[in-house]
Amino acid sequence: MLSLAWQTVKARTSGFIGAFVAVLCGTALVAACGILMESGLRGGVPTQRYAAADVVVTGDRIVRPPGGDVLAFEHAAEQPTIPADLVAKIAAVPGVKAAVPEQTFPAVVVGPDGQVLADKPSFGHNWDSAVLAPFTLVEGRAPTADNEVVLDSALAAQAKVWVGGEVRITTRSAPVRYRVAGVAEGRGDRQAALFFSSAKASEFAGRPGQVSAIGVQGSGDLAQRLEDVLANDHVTVSSGADRSAAEFDDVSQTKSLLAILAGSFGGYAILVAIFVVASTLALTVEQRRREFALLKAVGATPRQIRKLISVETTVVSVVAGVLGSVAGIAVSHGLRGAFARIGVVPEDFALSISPIPLVAALLIGIGAARLAAWSAARRPSSINPVEALGEAAVQRKDVGRARLVIGWVLLAIGLGATTLPLFLRGPLGAAMSVMAALVMIIGLALTGPRVVGAMVRVIAPKLPGLSGYLASANVVKDSRRLAAAVTPLMLAIGFAVVNYYSQTTMTAAVQQETTRSITADHVITGVVGVPAEISQTVRDTPGVTATSLVRTQVITSSQTGDSVQVERRAANGLDATAAGVVDLGIASGSLADLTTGTVALSDAHAKWENKKVGDTVDFWFADGRPASLRVVATYRHDLAFGDYVLSSAEARAHTVAGTDTAVLVKSADVTALNDLTGRYPGLAVTSGVAAQEQSEQRTQFLLNLVAVGVILGYVAISVSNTLVMTTAARRREFALLRLVGTGRRQVVRMMRAEAVLTVGLAAVLGSVVAAVPLALLAIGLTGVPLPAGPVWVYLGVLAGAALLALISIAVPTRMSLRTRPIDTIGLRE
Template identity: 60%
Template sequence: MAPFSLKEGKAPVGDGEVVLDTGLAARGGVGVGQRVRIATRSTPVEFQVVGLAALASGETLDRQSALFFSPRRAAGLDGKPGQAHAIGVLAAPGVSPDALADRVRAATGKDTVAVVTGVERSTVEFLDVSQTRTLLLAIAGSFGGFAILVAVFVVASTLALVVNQRRREFALLRAIAATPKQIRKLIGTETMLVAALAGLLGSGLGLVVGHGLRDAFGAIGVIPPDFELAISPIPLAAAFLLGLGAARLAAWSAARRPSSIRPVEALGEAAVERRELGRGRIVTGWVLVLLGLGGSLVPVFVRGEAALAASSMSALIVVIGLAVLGPRVIALTNRLIAPVLTRVSRISGYLAGANNQANSRRLAAAVTPVMLAVTFAISMFYSQTSAAAAKQEEAVQSTTADHVISSTTGALSPEVAQAVRRVPGVAAATSVVRTEVINTMQEQENLRVERYPAQGLTGDQVRGTLDLGVVSGRIDDLAGDTVAMSRSEAGWYDKKVGDEVEFWFGDGAPAKLRLVATYTRDQAFGEYVLPADLARAHTGDRMDDSVLVRQEPGADSAAVTAALHDLAARYPGLTVAPGSTVAAASDGQVKAQFYLNLVAVGVILGYVVISVANTLVMSTAQRSREFALLRLVGTSKRQVVRMMRLEALATVGVAAVLGTVVAGIPLVLLNIALRGTPLPSGPPAVFGGIIAGAVLLGLLSLGIATRMTLRARPIDAIGLRE
């Protein structure tokens, strides 16, 4: 059934016999005839190595080790006599696996077993494969949505700048009878031609980025390191079409103003940049700002992932609103900055302030992508660190246990908690079993499936080790077919103590349990708390994650600690730590999610950084005639460079301040709701790095573009067409 064959010895027959794979035997330095100690769900037991097995291909195992016991001993070690995890079926010669699979389904019933063939067999042996697929689908949906939103936003800003630079050309076309529809078609066609070429290049380069993301996700533990990247033309086609759609939407937005110029006003419109904004644009901008600020209040009323998503999304909506109001916002900020620039440099500073005031649209186009980058980076990073800190702080504050027992192997035998209770001086010891539950919610015609972190506790041992913040019922009644829920979750489903609660365990088994208590500290302990025995029965290994220990008042702490350490001789890998080191229920998930977001944000920020540099270079390169005119009327090259340096500082300064404020408001409200403090959690150096990166990017982009533009002689540059 498996691709193993005996290389030495014989197959295991007796209860005390075992066969090891050759790689494991080599690492352990054992051979046939020697004895080894193996721990499963209890204390280690001695077995005699009667054989060594290896893959038929001769390769060594990378992801796991293989141990083979006799059938009776294997059933006893698993703890489920008469049951099997999987049954392997070999097709007879001439019978295709798919045809045989159909016959097996017909014989057993579709609702009884799951029959898999081909690469799908990996999901049976490696549970993390199917979990990874589900996770990657969620990542693709969330990450892809953000990427498209940012792409439309940034491309629209860039196109607006390009269209503004060509306003004389469009004005002339309107003056010689070009219709608004023709102008819109011209801009749309040009944009689609560029987008099609960029889409073809981007789809190919996306494969390279895909391999990089797979390696990054594998390195941080989000997916298995050997998870293969599937190459298919469907994602390439989808990305290409989405790119074209984003570009078309951006072109439609950018083409509205030049296509609406009346022919009579065309040439006058081209002479001076239009400064007023349309009423519709002003209303739209303020509506978006107010919606974003309203969304930032969601964490005050809602907990969990919804609060984090609303906080991050609200900042992005405010940025879009400010971008719509860009020229007006920039004009207001420039009134404050212009006097400062003049004091810094009487000539260059005055010119920088005057340029910003006269060309607020151009400045707004340069500020917007920088502001977006700052807001996005700050919001995504510090919202995750704040959420993780809130969970961990609540876990530490709520844990009244004196000791936390865990294992370096990642799991503890249920016997450990029983052994701890027999230690003199121990008042209580509760097993902690980390798991999850699955619930469903009907949304119109769709059924939404939600996974919630949960944990199992020993009800009569919880008091004195954990303070869940119980508000109704008794946590001591947590035994048998019972459950405790967070107050918010119970309120959402309108459940009260004594009611029957229905959901699914993490292994897919249905649950109908009686609600015995509700609690408030759900950040640290999850939405559901189950009896430890019940939670353990629905996990893959049926092991404990940790044991929380409370000493009796007046007990000798050193003696109790020493006795707990002595248990390590019976249960290898056992560690004893102070109760303050307890981790939140979803601490591992939070860390994985944090690194996942960090990688995803890095990719999006990389795109935004390219767009920022492109926008700043474009806004500078179009000013060759302006620079030439300044130099012809007596301004030195140094004064022009200093003017642009001050403009760059003003651009990135405004963007950094606005981006920080926009990201700061939702973060402050999020931290007040989750942690009771307005200060976000996380290293301040990251914030400094984000701001420094934005400033450096702005100065380099504008500085290089300025020096390149100033290379031409003023008398030659003044005659160039715009």
């Protein structure tokens, strides 16, 4: 059977090209997602500050709720500290030569022009930890007094200061002058480093009895021994490339983001790949109906037909899968480059490539092809020879009852899911809109011949002229073929439109609610945050109302049946005086009661968790520390403030920076504010707070566009693939039309009319599939049924789909018409 399948594939190479391309592209996309996911686990950048440390011990950023499975975890947004007592415990482990505690805190140099030198992250440390890089003195000596500092050589040159000179440094307060005791040379340039005495560094870190990390130098299997000793201390032991995640917060965040993104993006990719491969293989098998009819007529058994199709598919999918897996390496680098350009991934983040994702993608590609082959082979292998020969001449007009039932059920489920954004606001509602559209698209794909057939019978007879008559006769008699061309085009249009406008609508809703909810006259912002003392100073000014604003996150868990769901949620820190400058839309309780140990919840989340004022709610802070706070208020404006509002002091305490994101001020006297911020380099007074969130939202928006764009690229290839296959398979039909007197131009115009009909039906169905969930999402978020966003994007999607379809139909049509009709009519299908 393998030999026969191989001979068939070689003899009908053109017939298998479509399936080959579908499997190759799908495998490449899945392999790229696998590489990104593995890079989220093992990738990174070369470590710098910990290059001389064999192992680095940090606080555990992985939150695992009790009762959850291995996949029930979340990555904390901030790096937690660890007890200083662990230094002695680690030093006692056999093989440890030195255990060096490190304190890390924000510290920025003020340049000669009075501006902060913040072109890259800048942190202060205790001088004892300099050996972990190592940083070596090239001039001067170590800092011993509280007013002394050692700068790295690049920072000293930028600040134009050397040993013996003075430099102004701001940590979490106004700048203070320090004498430069020395200049040190270290490794790399991702961060600027300042070193203080141990006592001063502990004071600046602000967490007595805690350290940021412990660098360990030793020999042997040190990491494993430390993991065994520290198993109950809630720490992470990092060695090798993982040390960079302990050193650089952006690398740690990137690794977490890549794992999450690749998982969700990969799920979409696998679903689309299976869908595309299945439709392409079904079309390939359908085009060989005469061959299978003849095999049935000469005695081939159903099992032999199924086995032949299965082996042929395996041969094609193995070759395509191997090439696609290798191509996935290039795709992953392209995605990494795109993510780096929009600021999601550091420019120097290196991917981790191993055979595991490549083999997994190959197996998924082969599995998808085998599943599609099994489904496509059911019809030609089950009918008797007489029916087979009859169906070879005239295509079947209807589809199976089971397929129709499944399709109608999916359409019903999809339509029902479109109503979820009316009850689930925020990103979850937007995600539900996309999923609802995708389910509806799959349902329409299954019911396509019936739906398209009904639409064709109404529209086709109105096509003008002889070419229109021919096109009408073709599509009415063979609506299944038209449905095969319409389906992927509809998928591309619907998927592109609903993904884009769901993001723009969500962004507009957040912007709208933020603008309405924040009633402050002025906003104080900073290049590296706003010192906490600023808000207190402003509040002490007569006639002024102000509050700190700390943008942060919390981690929550919920029980759904036997499974535990863990997720990060947006949160904010505010003062009890915030009621004068923000409007949370209080539903119950009072924001005036918001102090340390309390929390306000969004009304929707409180109802979901069955919490009310006075109850206690459990969650985890941004640094992974557990919290159990009393609810003092519930509010409605969750798009602007997230699901949790903490006291600003508590929110600050669980961030590394320890500063405010902004200070919101209700005051008409901007001059006094400018005088105050003038004493703090890097601070500025603006008139709106919404601008702060645009950068993060824009990054998320671009991230989604990149991910969706890659999938749409694959769908576009599938669209072209399907249209070329269906058109090229009609060359004998074109030859017959020409032999009975139809002119070449008439055939071209006939195909042009079919192409216009194909694009029109796809545009209508794709638009409807996108319009329903988008309208309900817009109602749920903004109160009006019109999605936000520029209309030219929608028009551009339609134009791109039309151009793709017209070219994919026109090119094979003209190529088929190049040969003489008498030569073409004798060719096999």
